[in-house]
Amino acid sequence: MVFVIDGVRMEESFGEGNASVDGSASSSFLPRIRRELLPQGTLVLPAYNLGITITAPGHAQFLTGDTAPFGNFPPYDDMGAYYPDLPTLFELVRAQHGLGEEALGLVGNTDLLDAVGRSNYPGLGAEFGTTYVHVDTDGDGSAGDAAGVEEAWRRITEDRARFVLANLHRPDQMGHYGDEIADYADAVRNLDAPIADFWAKVQADDDLRDSTTLVIVADHGRHRTGEADAYKQHGDSCAGCREIPMFLIGAGVAEGVTISDGVALDDLHATLARLLEVESPYALGRDFLGGELAATGDLSPVSAGGLVLSERRDDEWPRGAVFLGDVPVSAPTAQAAGGAAVAAGSEAAFACWRELGALGTSDIPWNPACAWIDESGPVSLMPMPLPEVNVGWRPALALSPGGVPWMAVADNLNGAVDGSAVDRAVRLLSLGEGWHGGVGLEGVYYPTAPALAVSGDAALVAFAASLDASAGRSNRHGELHEVTDPEGEQAWSLLFTSTGASGAERAERPAIWAHDGRLRLAYTTADDAANNVEVVSSADGGESWSAAEVLDDTGRVFAHLDAQFWDGAVVYARLGDDEAELCVEGTSPRCVGLGATELSGFARVNGGARVSVRVEGEWVLRNVAL
Ligand SMILES: [Zn+2]
Numbered sequence: 201m202v203f204v205i206d207g208v209r210m211e212e213s214f215g216e217g218n219a220s221v222d223g224s225a226s227s228s229f230l231p232r233i234r235r236e237l238l239p240q241g242t243l244v245l246p247a248y249n250l251g252i253t254i255t256a257p258g259h260a261q262f263l264t265g266d267t268a269p270f271g272n273f274p275p276y277d278d279m280g281a282y283y284p285d286l287p288t289l290f291e292l293v294r295a296q297h298g299l300g301e302e303a304l305g306l307v308g309n310t311d312l313l314d315a316v317g318r319s320n321y322p323g324l325g326a327e328f329g330t331t332y333v334h335v336d337t338d339g340d341g342s343a344g345d346a347a348g349v350e351e352a353w354r355r356i357t358e359d360r361a362r363f364v365l366a367n368l369h370r371p372d373q374m375g376h377y378g379d380e381i382a383d384y385a386d387a388v389r390n391l392d393a394p395i396a397d398f399w400a401k402v403q404a405d406d407d408l409r410d411s412t413t414l415v416i417v418a419d420h421g422r423h424r425t426g427e428a429d430a431y432k433q434h435g436d437s438c439a440g441c442r443e444i445p446m447f448l449i450g451a452g453v454a455e456g457v458t459i460s461d462g463v464a465l466d467d468l469h470a471t472l473a474r475l476l477e478v479e480s481p482y483a484l485g486r487d488f489l490g491g492e493l494a495a496t497g498d499l500s501p502v503s504a505g506g507l508v509l510s511e512r513r514d515d516e517w518p519r520g521a522v523f524l525g526d527v528p529v530s531a532p533t534a535q536a537a538g539g540a541a542v543a544a545g546s547e548a549a550f551a552c553w554r555e556l557g558a559l560g561t562s563d564i565p566w567n568p569a570c571a572w573i574d575e576s577g578p579v580s581l582m583p584m585p586l587p588e589v590n591v592g593w594r595p596a597l598a599l600s601p602g603g604v605p606w607m608a609v610a611d612n613l614n615g616a617v618d619g620s621a622v623d624r625a626v627r628l629l630s631l632g633e634g635w636h637g638g639v640g641l642e643g644v645y646y647p648t649a650p651a652l653a654v655s656g657d658a659a660l661v662a663f664a665a666s667l668d669a670s671a672g673r674s675n676r677h678g679e680l681h682e683v684t685d686p687e688g689e690q691a692w693s694l695l696f697t698s699t700g701a702s703g704a705e706r707a708e709r710p711a712i713w714a715h716d717g718r719l720r721l722a723y724t725t726a727d728d729a730a731n732n733v734e735v736v737s738s739a740d741g742g743e744s745w746s747a748a749e750v751l752d753d754t755g756r757v758f759a760h761l762d763a764q765f766w767d768g769a770v771v772y773a774r775l776g777d778d779e780a781e782l783c784v785e786g787t788s789p790r791c792v793g794l795g796a797t798e799l800s801g802f803a804r805v806n807g808g809a810r811v812s813v814r815v816e817g818e819w820v821l822r823n824v825a826l
C-alpha cells in the first residue's frame with residue numbers, strides 16, 4: 201500500500217527544525233504518524249527524486265524503476281493518455297502472479313495519474329494494467345484526499361488487492377493554487393489522522409496485520425529558495441524539489457531504522473518489486489531494504505567509428521557511469537551518469553553524456569559533459585554552454601563535412617517555475633572556439649531527444665514533440681528540419697511533419713538518413729494497442745515525400761528504443777514470440793533473435809550489432825551478426 205502525499209517537502213513532513221512555509225515546527229505537520237508509526241518502521245532522511253520533479257514522471261520513476269524523460273502526461277480533452285514505455289509494477293504484479301485487475305488499485309484526485317496504470321511495453325499494457333479511479337467527490341479535490349484513503353481501504357479489504365497506490369493530491373493543489381500559505385500547510389496536516397487511522401485499522405485486522413506493508417512517500421518536493429512563496433512551485437533541481445519524505449512500515453520492514461545514504465524513487469521501485477515478489481527486468485534502483493542492485497552490467501551501448509560506449513552499473517557505480525570499453529569516461533566524482541552519444545570522423549571521435557552532481561543542500565543538477573577521444577586514448581573534456589540539463593537529456597552528435605562537431609539537443613531544462621512542463625526548445629550547437637550557435641527552435645512543446653544527420657553543408661535535425669502544451673498521446677508527432685548555415689546564423693526550415701502523414705496517434709524517436717538528396721525518416725508509433733515502426737522517404741531533398749510506410753505491424757516494437765538507419769536501411773528492435781529481436785528493413789523485415797527477452801540498447805559494429813541484453817539478472821554486451 202503506497203500513499204503518495206503529492207508535492208510535500210521534507211520540512212513539512214518528516215524533516216527536523218522548522219518548516220519554511222510558516223515557521224512552525226516540522227514535527228507539527230504529521231504528529232500522529234511521527235509518534236505512532238515512525239518508531240515502528242524504516243525512515244529515509246531524506247529520499248530523492250533524481251528525475252523530473254513533477255507529478256507524472258515522479259510516479260513513473262517508482263512504478264517503472266527508471267526516470268521518465270518526459271513531462272506530465274495529461275489526458276485532458278481528447279489528447280489520450282501518454283503511457284510510460286517500460287513496464288509498471290501494476291503490470292508486473294498481474295502478469296507474474298496471474299491476477300485480475302481487482303488485485304490492483306490506482307486511486308487519487310488528480311488527472312495526472314491517469315496514464316501511469318500501464319505501459320506501452322509489448323506484451324503488457326491494458327491487458328495487465330489497472331484503470332485509474334478518480335475519487336474526487338466534490339469536483340474541486342477538497343474532499344479527495346480522505347476519499348482516496350477510504351477507497352484504498354476498501355480495495356485492500358473488499359477486493360483483497362495486492363498492490364494499491366493512492367495519490368493524495370491536495371497538498372500540491374493547495375501549494376500551487378491556495379490563497380494563502382495555510383492552505384498548503386493545512387492540506388498536509390489534514391492527512392495525519394486519515395493515514396494514522398488507516399494503519400491502526402490494518403493492525404486491528406487479523407488478515408492484514410502481518411501481510412501489509414505501508415509506504416508514505418512524495419513524488420517530488422517544492423522549491424526552497426528562501427523566498428516567501430517559493431513553496432508554490434516545483435519542477436527543477438533545487439534541493440527542495442529533489443528531497444522527499446519516504447517511510448515504510450509493516451511486513452518485511454525493519455523497525456526503528458533510519459537510512460540516509462541517498463535513496464531515490466527508483467530504489468523504492470526495486471524494494472517494492474521484491475516485497476511484491478515480482479521480477480522487474482528494467483529496474484535500475486537498489487532494493488534498499490534487501491541491499492541488491494536491480495541492474496548490474498553494461499546497458500545502452502552506442503557506437504561510432506569502432507568505439508562503443510555503454511552505461512555500467514555495479515557496486516562501484518550503482519547509479520551508472522559511462523564507459524568506453526573498460527575505461528570510465530564520466531567523472532569519477534559523478535554519482536550518476538548516462539545518456540551517452542558518440543560521433544566519429546576519419547581522425548577523431550567525440551562523445552557527450554550527462555552526470556548528476558553531488559547530493560547536497562543546494563541544487564542537485566544533471567550536467568552535460570563532452571570529451572574528445574583520440575588514438576592515444578586520453579580524453580579531454582570540453583566545457584559545455586548548457587549549465588544544466590534534465591534526466592532525459594541525450595544529445596545527437598555528428599561531424600560536419602569540415603570535421604566540426606555538431607550537437608543537437610532538446611533544451612528542456614527542468615527549471616520551469618510553473619510546475620507544469622519543461623523548457624521548450626531544440627538547439628543545434630557547433631564547436632569552434634567553444635560551443636556556439638544554438639538559438640534553434642523555441643516554442644517546441646515537450647521535445648524529446650533529437651536525431652542529427654549531415655546533408656551537404658546543411659544539418660538535418662529531427663525530433664518528436666507535442667502540437668501544443670497538451671502533451672497527451674494523440675498530440676505527439678515527429679518533425680524533420682533542415683538547418684542551413686549551421687555554424688553561423690542558422691536558418692531552420694521544416695521539411696516534414698508526421699502530422700497527417702501518419703495514421704498513428706503517437707510518433708516518437710525519429711531517426712534520419714541522408715544521401716545525395718535522398719532522405720529517409722523513421723519513427724516509432726504507439727497507440728493503446730500497438731507499437732510499430734514507420735518510414736517516409738524523399739528523393740528530392742525533402743520537397744516531396746512518400747506516404748508513411750508501416751515497416752512492422754506486429755505491434756510489438758520496443759517503445760523504449762530508437763530505430764536506427766544503417767546504410768539507408770531501418771534497423772529496429774521488437775519482442776518476438778519468446779525473445780527480443782533485432783530487425784533489418786527489407787522486402788520483409790529480417791529479424792534475428794537475441795537469446796534474451798529484455799534489450800536495453802543496440803549499436804552498430806563491424807559485421808553486425810553490439811546489443812545489451814539481460815541474461816540471468818545481468819545486463820551483458822553481446823555481438824550479433826545481422
Ligand atoms: Zn505531484
Ligand SMILES: [Zn+2]
Nearest residue numbers: 423436438441
Ligand atoms: Zn525547486
